[in-house]
Amino acid sequence: MATLTTPTTPLESTNACATAVTVAHGDGIGPEIMQASLRILREAGAKLDVETIEIGEAVYRRGVSSGIETSSWDSLRRTGVFYKAPITTPQGGGFKSLNVTVRKTLGLFANIRPTVAYHPFVRTRHPGMDVVIVRENEEDVYAGIEHRQTDQVYQCLKLISRPGSEKIIWYAFDYARRNGRKKVSCFTKDNIMKMTDGLFHKVFDEIAAEFPDLEHEHRIVDIGAAQLADRPTDFDVIVMPNLYGDILSDVAAQIAGSVGLAGSANIGDRIAMFEAIHGSAPDIANKGVANPSGLLHAGVMMLVHLGQCEAATLVHNALLRTLEDGIHTADVFDVAQSTQKATTEEFARAVITRLGQRPEQLRPVSYQPVAHQQATRMIARREPEVKEIVGVDVFLQWTGGAPDELATKLISTGTAKLPLTMITNRGVKVWPQGFPETFCTDHWRCRFQNGTVISHRDILELLERVTASGFDFIKTENLCTFNGKLGYSMGQGQ
Numbered sequence: 369m370a371t372l373t374t375p376t377t378p379l380e381s382t383n384a385c386a387t388a389v390t391v392a393h394g395d396g397i398g399p400e401i402m403q404a405s406l407r408i409l410r411e412a413g414a415k416l417d418v419e420t421i422e423i424g425e426a427v428y429r430r431g432v433s434s435g436i437e438t439s440s441w442d443s444l445r446r447t448g449v450f451y452k453a454p455i456t457t458p459q460g461g462g463f464k465s466l467n468v469t470v471r472k473t474l475g476l477f478a479n480i481r482p483t484v485a486y487h488p489f490v491r492t493r494h495p496g497m498d499v500v501i502v503r504e505n506e507e508d509v510y511a512g513i514e515h516r517q518t519d520q521v522y523q524c525l526k527l528i529s530r531p532g533s534e535k536i537i538w539y540a541f542d543y544a545r546r547n548g549r550k551k552v553s554c555f556t557k558d559n560i561m562k563m564t565d566g567l568f569h570k571v572f573d574e575i576a577a578e579f580p581d582l583e584h585e586h587r588i589v590d591i592g593a594a595q596l597a598d599r600p601t602d603f604d605v606i607v608m609p610n611l612y613g614d615i616l617s618d619v620a621a622q623i624a625g626s627v628g629l630a631g632s633a634n635i636g637d638r639i640a641m642f643e644a645i646h647g648s649a650p651d652i653a654n655k656g657v658a659n660p661s662g663l664l665h666a667g668v669m670m671l672v673h674l675g676q677c678e679a680a681t682l683v684h685n686a687l688l689r690t691l692e693d694g695i696h697t698a699d700v701f702d703v704a705q706s707t708q709k710a711t712t713e714e715f716a717r718a719v720i721t722r723l724g725q726r727p728e729q730l731r732p733v734s735y736q737p738v739a740h741q742q743a744t745r746m747i748a749r750r751e752p753e754v755k756e757i758v759g760v761d762v763f764l765q766w767t768g769g770a771p772d773e774l775a776t777k778l779i780s781t782g783t784a785k786l787p788l789t790m791i792t793n794r795g796v797k798v799w800p801q802g803f804p805e806t807f808c809t810d811h812w813r814c815r816f817q818n819g820t821v822i823s824h825r826d827i828l829e830l831l832e833r834v835t836a837s838g839f840d841f842i843k844t845e846n847l848c849t850f851n852g853k854l855g856y857s858m859g860q861g862q
């Protein structure tokens with residue numbers, strides 16, 4: 369048990385045994401809540417040697433499209449710990465999301481978002497809710513590889529890798545075990561995306577077998593999301609690919625009580641970032657009324673990450689006690705449950721006054737140092753499977769007419785090794801034997817294969833013929849087998 373003692377002197381940033389941490393005060397309510405949170409952490413005895421960097425709106429306005437200066441990366445890479453207030457992302461104008469850039473550049477592959485109900489002290493539809501969402505943070509459609517391919521059709525690539533899936537899923541099971549959780553659920557849409565989400569599900573089943581002490585289950589994301597919103601107490605830890613995790617962790621935080629209360633950790637092999645899940649709330653900026661709890665929760669996660677478990681325990685219990693005593697900022701204030709509508713400053717003072725106290729009704733926390741905290745496991749090196757090309761999909765922009773007309777024109781471009789076998793439009797087979805009811809855009813996927821192994825040169829020969837016939841090809845995708853197993857999907861209706 370971590371002993372609950374009131375700390376003596378607040379630690380200064382020059383403290384010799386303090387841990388260097390990079391801090392950004394952000395935009396909107398960011399500076400207000402960061403100041404409040406840092407004050408509480410220091411009063412609790414956190415040993416932090418703060419390096420401040422500037423990120424966000426001011427940097428974007430200077431023309432830096434990533435929102436972060438090169439010199440700030442040096443601080444992040446040096447300290448390996450980033451405590452970040454929310455920032456405002458300017459709309460449009462080619463500005464890149466700083467969060468996505470930081471997560472991907474620093475390899476922060478796991479996004480951990482605990483969502484807890486503080487019933488009966490904060491209004492919630494789900495008393496007893498206590499769910500941790502572990503979101504994959506680097507892959508999926510967040511690879512951001514998008515193209516306008518034709519006049520009518522735009523594409524975003526969804527990339528799911530085996531090492532990426534192994535890392536996040538192993539992390540989720542290990543997190544569950546380290547934190548005394550009982551069950552890990554996985555949400556995917558592998559009934560539709562059999563290869564990408566199918567891989568995530570397959571890896572989930574493989575890794576679950578390494579954790580026989582934990583229950584595991586898989587749900588299709590649509591029904592899983594509905595059940596999470598309706599009966600969140602059925603869930604414990606949920607691991608998801610990036611997009612589902614992004615959406616559902618906000619839903620989970622909101623139904624637990626308020627997005628203003630939740631913090632998150634972004635974990636990488638060497639570097640970690642801690643932040644509130646909410647944005648910069650420009651509508652209430654500079655009014656001194658913002659709720660610092662989300663950022664403070666993130667601060668607690670940071671202290672646990674740094675092994676400063678006693679300070680983390682003190683802060684978390686004091687925060688719970690403050691909420692329990694009805695001292696609430698305006699976003700969660702409710703005349704039926706609250707005793708005081710507190711400003712950011714008053715809330716911070718209330719938490720500081722309660723350092724050393726424990727909640728009486730909410731479950732107190734007690735963080736323990738983890739003897740050997742291993743964020744990731746070594747991914748076992750796999751022998752690459754034998755890859756053979758057995759055909760090619762050629763994507764065309766074409767507005768000539770019905771699919772049969774396209775097929776008639778295109779058949780003559782095929783070769784003995786690569787004859788035309790199928791045409792789909794938005795994934796649905798329209799030739800041979802398509803239905804006239806199928807709506808077609810100007811974007812056609814034309815499959816050429818005859819079941820034999822082919823070479824790149826065969827594909828180039830085919831493309832020469834396609835081009836010579838006046839077709840506008842957009843791109844090709846090779847049809848491959850891996851150890852003889854198909855590495856591509858069939859057309860819908862094929």
Ligand code: NAD
Nearest residue numbers: 454455456457628645646647648649650651652658659699
């Ligand atoms: P938001 O989360 O900032 O605000 C949504 C609503 O919640 C607002 O009504 C706001 O007043 C309220 N709210 C949020 N945090 C609160 C708090 N701590 N205390 C009290 N009330 C709080 O979302 P938004 O308005 O969609 O976005 C505003 C800006 O934040 C945008 O520029 C967006 O790009 C950015 N953003 C940044 C991050 C980040 O830096 N991690 C995350 C999300 C959004």
